[in-house]
Amino acid sequence: MEQIALSPYNPRLQRSGVIVYDSTLRDGEQTPGVAFTPEQKLKIAQLLDDAGVHQIEAGFPAVSENEVRTIRAIADLGLKADILGLSRVTKGDIDAAVDAGVDLVLLFVGTSDIHLRYKMKKSREDVLSMITDSLDHCRARGVKAAVSAEDTTRTDLEFLMQVYRTAEAGGAVRVGVTDTLGCATPEAISMLVSRARQEVKVPIALHLHNDYGLALANAFAGVKAGATAVTTTVNGIGERAGNVPLEQFAVGMKYLYNSDIGIDCTKMKALSDTVCEFSGLHKPRNQPLVGTNVFAHESGIHVAAILNCPMTYESLPPQAVGNERHIIMGKKTGVNYVKKRLVDMNVDATDEQATEICRRVKELGERIGRVSDDQFARIVHEVMDA
Known part of the structure; x- marks a missing residue:
């Protein structure tokens, strides 16, 4: 693999024990209009496992009997990843x-005053009792449980800490900071994680939405503050603006923060493409890392530099994320790349002919955008036969 060339000012974050629990099959499926078939869910689960994802949130078992059967089928695959299921208290x-065969139950309960008043119609004392009772029931059923405070980032801080202490006392294996509306800043997430770590000894998890485009930054901030588990979804799909994108978090941790968390980043593009196909959701060409434009180059200056040293305009090689490099021909194509293509085609052209071919490529590119290989070949044929 070619050498990478990242900013030397990036900090090193030695957090190899960070757990990724991917929720593509649960929160990702809550994207409006998305409904995976059971077969698609099994395929995605296998791909996540192949990529080294540590935990897979396979669904919300209480939704339906079919959901329970599908989660059970995923649990029966014998994957290396732990299988998780969402549950109210x-x-x-x-x-x-438990009937779905999950390894860990993800308990969640609203804790903000807005949720307590308008959604749950419960008091704070009711919530604490529900957490304790639910953890007791999990223990009686022989299954581990985590507790997340839904709408953490709008919850009264002292009550939030009481929720976490109650969860820890009841046997929760971790507690969650949840930015349900994606309305918190990295500074807020850092503070909440730091404060939670002062209150409890169990690990802190993050579930972060992307309504303000801050989910990824919030994930990094939370991990730097000491969180050790992060919810992701492939391509960042999910409710409203979605979640932390698996590919961006895993690759960012490995390359930007020099912290390999055990995810095979070379499998990110294929996983991204599969989820796009199954979900029916369009992936922007400029989707970070896994979009088709991320390693595509057209500008003559850029292409000339790339041909000499890819690190001039690529911080890491495309194969690091399973992507490919594309040199695009169009209105910004330079003569140096035209000459390289002519050599590749075994065409012995003069400088004048190469310049004329480049001129015609630019002219066509101005009219149609991208010039295909067939169109380029026709231009070459016309110029060389003139």
Whole structure:
């Protein structure tokens, strides 16, 4: 693999023990209009496992009997990843998760005053009791549980810490900071994680939405503050603006922060493409790392430099994320790349002919955008036969 060339000012973050628990099959499927088939869910789960994802949130068992069967089928695949299931703080939800064969139940409960008043219609004392009762039931059913405070980032701080202490006392294996509306800044996430670490000894998890485009930055901030588990989804799909993109978090941790968390980044592009196909969601060409434009070059100045040393305009090689380099021909194509293409085609052209071919490529590119290989070959044929 070619050498990488990242900023030397990036800090080193030695956090190899960070767990990725991917929620493509649960929160990702909550993207409006998305419904994976059971077969698609099994395929995605296998791809996530092949890429080294540590935990897979396979669904919300209480949704339906079919959901339970699908999660059970994923659990029966014998994957290396732990299988997780979402659950409200009710016995029925927990029983459904246990019936689905999950390794860990992800309990969640609203904790902000807005959620307590308008959604749950419960008091703070009610919530604390529900957490304790649910953890008792999980223990009775023989399954581990984590507790996340839904709408963490709008929850009264002292009550939030009480929630975490109650969860830890009840046997939760980790507690979660949840930016349900994606309305917190990296500074806020850092503060919440730091404060939680002062209150409890169990690991802190992050579930972060992207409404303000800060999910990835918030994930890095949370990990730097001491969080050790992060929810992701492939391509960042999910409710509203989505979640932390798996590919961006894993690659960012490995290359930007020099912290390899065990995810095979070379499998990110294929995983991204599969989820796009199954979800029916369009992936922008400029999607970071896994979009088709990320390693595409057209400008004559850029292409000439890339041909000499790819590191001039690529901080890491495309194969590092399973992507490919594309040199695009169009209105910005330079004569140096035209000459290289002519050599590749075994065409012995003079400088004048190469210049004329370049002129015609630019002219066509101005009219149609991208000039295809067939169109380029026709231009070459016309000029060389003139």
